Amino acid sequence: MDGFIPPHALQPVPDVPVLEVKDLHTVFMTDNGPIHAVDGVSFTVGPGETLGIVGESGSGKSVTALSLMRLLEEPARIVGGSITFQGKDVLAMSRSELADWRGDRAAMVFQDPMTGLNPVIRILKQVTEHIVSHGRMKPAAARTRGIELLRRMGVAAPERAAASFPHEFSGGMRQRVMMAIGVANDPALLIADEPTTALDVTIQAQILDLLRGLNEEFGTAIVLISHDLGVIGTVCRRVAVMYAGEVVEEAVTAEVLADPRHPYAWALVNAVPRLDAPTGARLTSIEGTPPDALNPPRGCRFEPRCPFKIARCATDHPPLMEVAPGRRARCWVTADGRSLPRPTLPAAAEAEIPLLAEAPLLEARNVEKHFVLRRPSFMKPGLTVHAVNGVDIALHKRESLGVVGESGCGKSTLARLLTRLHEPTGGSVTFEGQDITHATPAAMRSLRPRLQMVFQDPYASLNPRMTIGDALAEPLLAHGRVPNRKAADERVRELLSTVGLKTSFASRYPHEFSGGQRQRVSIARALALNPSVVVADEPVSALDVNVQAQVLNLMLDLRQRLGLSYLFIAHDLAVVRAFCDRVAVMYLGRVVEEGPADDVLSRPLHPYTVALTSAIPEPGRQRVVLGGEPPSTLRLPRGCAFSARCPIAQPACEERPPLAEVASGRKVACHFPGAFAPRTLSRLETVR
Amino acid sequence: MSRYIAKRLLAAAVMAILASAVIFLIANLVPGDPVLAQLGDIAASDPATVARWRAKWGLDLPLWERYGIFLGGLVQGDLGMSIATRRPVLDDIIQYAPATLELATVAFLLSLAIGIPLGIAAAVWRDGWVDSLARGLSLLGVSAPTFWLAFIMLAIFYGGLEWAPGPGRLDPIAFPPEGPTGLFLFDSLWAGDWETFTDAAAHLVLPSIVLAAATIGLITRTTRAAMLDSLQQDYVRVSRAKGLRGWTVVMRHALPNALVPVVTLGGLAYANLLAGAVMTETVFAWPGLGRYTFRSAAALDFPAIVGITLVVSITYLLVNLVVDMSYAILDPRVRR
Structure with missing residues (x-):
């Protein structure tokens, strides 16, 4: 300028x-x-x-x-x-x-x-x-x-x-x-x-x-x-952490991230899944919800939820005190300058090993979905949105498969194809050995109970005029799983306690719940009919980090207890990493990289995966900032779809690379797998 | 933009042809015999006279043939002969339409000039006294019956206070201005006849207020609701964060976005004013289409009814065309 x-x-x-x-x-x-x-x-x-x-x-x-x-x-x-x-x-x-x-x-x-x-x-x-x-x-x-x-x-x-x-x-x-x-x-x-x-x-x-x-x-x-x-x-450089209308901690950001001195800041820092955390680990979450804004607690506002509280916290409201040079926190526990202990994570209970050898539960072969738009005029041909363009994907029993990508990459459409909410334009979908590619709604009806879906916005997917109890009882009665309403109510109470809600909530309406509670209700509804596969489309992306941790922990528990398989659609790589065994990265309607979540996200081979993982705003991480935006899905590029934004694109990229296995269990659609590895990414393992 | 307009024009032409068929069909299917309505009781009891009459007006031909003749005439600008006035329907309409057009247009402009500013003020000072006033006025305007309002206005401002002139378009002893349009305001200005202009304008005050009353109410309410919605949009907050002054924010950022529903309503309202002035015209002895329509309907004058209906429906189409074009001007997202 x-x-x-x-x-x-x-x-x-x-x-x-x-x-x-x-x-x-x-x-x-x-x-x-x-x-x-x-x-x-x-x-x-x-x-x-x-x-x-x-x-x-x-x-x-x-x-x-x-x-x-x-x-x-x-x-x-x-x-x-x-x-x-x-x-x-x-x-x-x-x-x-x-x-x-x-x-x-x-x-x-x-x-x-x-x-x-x-x-x-x-x-x-x-x-x-x-x-x-x-x-x-x-x-x-x-x-x-x-x-x-x-x-x-x-x-x-x-x-x-x-x-x-x-x-x-x-x-x-x-x-x-x-x-x-x-x-x-x-x-x-x-x-x-x-x-x-x-x-x-x-x-x-x-x-x-x-x-x-x-x-x-x-x-x-x-x-x-x-x-x-x-x-x-x-x-x-500096950050102020707010809780219930107050600043509860103020310090240099890096210090808060490394050593939070207020239990709420501690919870915030530890609730976020990190790309370098071990997979399958539970996340740290604090129970409860923020205090009633009309009648805040007399003592510390965080006291009811605080895992470190002492007697004084319930009675005296702490001021913002200097706990270290340049650091202030509103906490009686750390007032003397001590740090809060590292969270003790219960070691991930022995996760049931996915049965990869068996035939997959849910499988898509070269599945495609094109949406034809209205013609702009008589003269012009109709435009086609190429949402999904030939995806092979398989979900095995007890497996969690993550599908990641940016908005418009076709991941949600893929979820809807796999659950047959959309009919594929091409390719095939099989579920429990049955070809459901063009199954009639009547045929799907008998399969639906075993193939359930959880959506991003729990509020939009719950009928505001039905109590939670009615909403949960409906599928049970509709599919004849229970003989009468009384038995249905019994099962509803069971479901509510399964997802960690009070059984008395059955008589409440959706607007009486918080976002996290509503997502628990959606999960309960998906579980009502004992599914084998749950397809979850961005189930936690609308939630606060702490609530997100609670819901993810719940889903992890349910997987172990009920032997569920998840297809988990998300844009947040760290969440996928924390939750999934395998991950597929999508770009412009195709899978560009697939493999064990751990490997793919810590040692990405496709340049797009490299850029995605490096774009995550984790402090201390140097980033590869990818220029431009994904191309239009109206006209697909002939060659590699990513070549227009790719930092290492070569003339060879004019030809579309197939999704090929480059190492055991790892597939990449790139002519030069692993060639793009900026120096900065080596710091990934050493961030913490 | 030009393609958008071309598309709308084409659609309007197709609609006009369809409308003519529907109008003709319905007018000829309603029970009631114009011959019996025209002839006296004695003449109507003579089958030969009735048959002669039917043949004279073409009523003995099959329906499709009559429609063919009607369409043939229509493309030459011939709407047929009125059974009641024995004049070409088109001539009748040309004679009566300007009076209605003038009244409806003045009433429409009045509705916009009062309704939009009042609606904006009501939204900006929500729950303040302006808002209460606006809501009270619009309730009154929408709910007061036209004949009652017309009578009260005449009684107070003409009979009582003598502030306004009486019924009619001009003073009874004045000559109508010579001019091309038949719109007295326009023709008198055209001729430079200031005296006739003020006379015509004064005669328009009461009937246009009466005619506009309901429309003012509707436009005020719609503008208020649309403005309230628009004022809550994020871009309004952004423009306040830019440091724009209060009225700049309201007029430049909120208003253009609020106008779309107002234009929709305005188009409908204008067409309604044109077609719905019967009551007002009757009370104010206004020689317009409304009264002509009323007389034609009472006489079961089919050619006249069909002609008027056609003119009204074409007016609706034209107004809608203008409304669609205003959308394109107001909202760039519509321009395709």
Whole structure:
């Protein structure tokens, strides 16, 4: 942006913190009384500093971010504390001062790029309107700068992009546009609220790199809000961990990750499956749910769930105390400067060895699914989405097979083909030895009980007007598994306790449950008919890390107790690694690599797998940031589908490589397996 | 964009032909005999007279043949002869349509000019006094019967306060302006006749308010609901985070997105105003299509009924065409 930096950006304000928050209180006024969403939060961000705020949903992190910009809407209200920006009192600003300040000195980037851009206004206008409205530039100059900003943020063909409308862009590109909007006036502070949560992991890596670059090159102070400590670790030097409206720990991110001093931070750090953890191990999870926001506990708010609590925790509310130089934690246990013990993981109970020698339970051979779209006009041929293009996959008894890939790679379609929710366009699907490729709905009906599915969004897949008991009893009665309603209720209670829910929950409706509880109900429903295979499509990706750990542990237990086989669709490699025996990596409707989860993810052979594993935001990991985005599924490339983004593509890649076995149990679809192994990846084993 | 318009035009033409067939069929299938309605009791009791009448108006021919004749005439711009007025239906329609067109258009513009700003204000100051006022007015407008409202308005503003002129399009002693369109506002301006213009405008005030009352209510409500929805969208928060001023956010970011449902309703409302002014025209002695329609229906004047229905349905099609095109202007996602 040389030559475009407005003069004000060249005058740093020395030594005055960019942002100083003291004892901030934000409440939601409800009919039942005020909910203290932000309850006495304090932190300081110096010039050019990076601070992360982490916590689960409902912890108050997003409300904090909105409070900082004074963007709260009724019924939320700031009721106490102070926010100071470069020495100016933000809470005392008039409307017009606020408008002058926002988008100029302090800017914000929001979570969902799909809804954050105005659908009826051209990109350029959206990027530049506040450059003009803040009086920084005349429209003509702003136009040049707008295109330059888009280019800097990595928007392809910025001139053309500038004249386009938002619907013409992918999510990743829209988030780049959002970033361009955020930094348009060279703000001293950029607040990013979950900027990558809606994006795929390789795109997330690109956006996080942009954020880091902004901080390093322009000294923009950054406050990054995320539920993912890994994401924060890649951008922010310091982190504040929030729980129930309070900061419970604040320290250098690397220190929190290595040695968390608050039990909640401890739980957050250890609940996340890591790519270098042993497979099949249970994850650390804490029981319970966050406290009732209307009546928080008198003592420590984490006390009811805390595995380390002492007597004092129930009665005295701990202040944020200095527990080590530069480290503060709100905990009586670690107040004297001690560390919390490493989690003692129960060794993975002897996992039943998958019966790989037997014929597979569920098998797809060269299965294809093409969706024909409506013709754009009489003249043109209909477009075809090539969702799945010849996949061979086999799931054995007691096996967990993971299918990973980015959105649009065809993994969910594959799940629906295997469960015959879709009919394949080509190839074959067999289940328990029966060919079900073109089985009629009536024929599927007798097989359905043994082949169940769990979906990503448990709320959308549960009927809001049916009690959980009715929802669970329905399949039992429909398939004649129980003689009467009484027996069904008996089985429902059994199922609820199997998935760790109280039997009294049977009379409740879906909206009365939390996300994790609802996913347990979905699992119970899948188990009701004693399936042999459960196909789970992103079952934990909508859940907070701790809840995710609980649900994954439950699924691991059930596998051992009931001898289930799982086909596990996920975009999160670490989750797959923690959960699955084997993994298949998909790209553009094909499997590009397959093998034991351990091997594939720690020693990937396909360049795409290498890039995927390296894009995971685990701190301390150097990343290969993959450029570009997956090509359109409307017109498949003739050669290797990945060659357009591949760092080691050769002329030979014009021809499509077959999925070939390169070592025992390992298959790769690449002409040069293992050739792309950046030096940095060798650190993978030594991260912890 | 041009392909989108071409597609809509083609669809509209097909719809118009289909509509003509349906209209003709239904008009000829309804029970009721125009001959008996036209002839007196004595003439109707003479079979020879009745047969002569039938032959004269072509009513003795089979239905398909009559439709053929009708279509043949239609392409030449001939809608047939009115049984009641003994004039070409098209001439009748041309005579009466401008009065209705003028009234409906003024009422429509009035609805937009009041409904949209009121709806925006109600959404911006939700639950404030503007909102209460808007909700009260729209409830009144939608629920007050036209004949009652017309009578009350006349009684107060013409009879009582004498602020407004009485029924009719012009003062009884004034001459209608010479002009090409039959729209008095336009023709008087065309002729530079300021006096006639103000007279015509004054005569439009009460009937257009009465006619617009329900539409104002509907447009206010729809605008309010669409704005409330739009104001909660993420991009509105983004534009506030950019530091745009309150009204810039509302008018530039929220409003364009809220207009789509308003345009949909507006199109329907305009067509309804054109076709549904019977009551208002009757009370205000407005020489428009509404009254012509009423008379034709009472006389079972089939050619006139078919002609009017056809004109109304083509108007609907045209208005819908305009609505579809406005979508394309308002929302780039529609342009394909």
